[in-house]
Amino acid sequence: MSSEGxxxxxNVAPLRKTVPCPECGRPSHREHxxxxxxxxxxVDLNRWLTGSYAIxxxxxxxxxxxxx
Ligand SMILES: [Zn+2]
Numbered sequence: 298m299s300s301e302g303x304x305x306x307x308n309v310a311p312l313r314k315t316v317p318c319p320e321c322g323r324p325s326h327r328e329h330x331x332x333x334x335x336x337x338x339x340v341d342l343n344r345w346l347t348g349s350y351a352i353x354x355x356x357x358x359x360x361x362x363x364x365x
Contacts, residue, residue, distance in 0.1 A: 318331070319341060
């Protein structure tokens with residue numbers, strides 16, 4: 298399906314490919330991968346610690362399943 302996992306010998310990249318920072322969308326910094334900075338990393342970490350990553354819509358799903 299996706300060729301993203303393929304390792305191509307012609308693509309010699311010693312560094313990790315940058316990805317958009319999950320916090321602000323800027324290109325990731327390899328020292329803070331996958332975040333762009335230590336700040337964004339901490340923001341994300343704090344979010345986990347404070348539980349803001351609350352279980353999203355599990356309730357909805359069980360309701361939907363009930364209806365069937
Ligand atoms: Zn960021």
